[in-house]
Amino acid sequence: MALNDLKDKVILIAGGGKNLGGLLARNLAKDGASQIAIHYNSDSSRTDAEATLADVQATGADGFLFQGDLTQVANITRLFDETKSKFGRIDIAINTVGKVLKKPFTDTTEAEYDSMADINSKVAYFFIQEAGKKLSDHGKICTIVTSLLAAYTGLYSTYAGQKAPVEHYTRAASKEYGARGISVTAVAPGPMDTPFFYPAESDDAVAYHKSASALGGLTDIKDIAPLVEFLVTDGWWITGQTIFANGGYTTR
Template identity: 80%
Template sequence: MENTNVKGKVILIAGGGKNLGGLLSRDFAARGAKLAIHYNSESSRVDAEKTLADVRDSGTEGFLFQGDLTNISNITRFFDETLAHFGGIDIAINTVGKVLKKPFGDTTEAEYDSMSDINAKVAYFFIQEAGKKLNDGGKICTIVTSLLAAYTGLYSTYAGMKAPVEHFTRAASKEFGPRGISVTAVAPGPMDTPFFYGQESAEAVAYHKSASALSGLTDIQDIAPLVEFLVTDGWWITGQTIFANGGYTTR
């Protein structure tokens, strides 16, 4: 059985400045981990700086990395700068994603390409870089979506571009397993964050709230402990996508 205490370990989080990523950064810092926190652009700088301040207030170390990860060289730089800061990486978590809710027939090629880049390409090369640069016994986790198990229209590019991550996870877990590296994905239901509301009408929000068996949207407070478990005590779970949505889907 592994030592699953994160005190002193280095945790790299893509999208770690706000929402679920920010909560994970603060939770891990409170447990004594060192944090490498990515944010995408100037629009999220203030949130990321607040998260970093909270991390440091916890008495641990952290730094910020800004970059558009669809430029794959920025993924490489993020890992390399983390290695330069801390000398190693133990856990890598990718919370990056983009939602598009649009009829199949109205989706443009540019929208398709953007959704593919953000939701699939970034995930692939993030896992690839983690496999190259994590310490033996490391952990990798990617946030996907419970829409992977839903029978619905309008999310063809969002769910469709998150779907490959399930197999990326399986393949990477098989290839990295001999080094003790577990690889998982977590599929939340619609989360009560600004990431969700930008795409949805009031009527759609009401539907999503009513669709889960336990009623309501997914709270990031209910997802963070699951991610934290998978990259610590739950490391024996690997190659799997865990659906956590209060009964929004049956898978």
């Protein structure tokens, strides 16, 4: 499926209201997707999500907003059901949802662990599960993880630790869904230059992350979006893989 084959395709994006998810919604609409479901989590994201929807509709594509806490699995089910009810089918499902916690192992509370597990691992599992139930044959599933999966570092035990299972979810789902022609991938960016990144980091840490990549600087969402777009179109033959895209921040 080439980019010009996005015509008439229905796309669902979790975390699609802003940052990378918002950019993906805009780009895919510009590239010809006809219908896009844009999920956002809370009222604090509503304004950004509404702006993203307006930009999507300005391209001539149809779209709608869905607000919900996806750590409640019923909301994941409802997101897919409402998208399918409104647009008739779902062809591409992209999950950009995540949360960063930078904290020493010995200081992490049970509540923090549970929250990180819910947002980074549980949501990803049941999103991929629901996509397997609701996507059309030859559909595409892509999840955003983190390049810290290949890092030898402390302080991110719950962030990298709860993104790590998504690599196996991706492999397992790709094997189980492959007979239907559905590809399943994950993309692992380096630290991205978005508001998502900065609250967890000190100024010194930000400077380190900027210097750590071989190509220099933080990851720009504009460098990640084309990769995701490729994987859910021309790159469909890549499946079961986690692709590290980070300017040489980490590697395997």
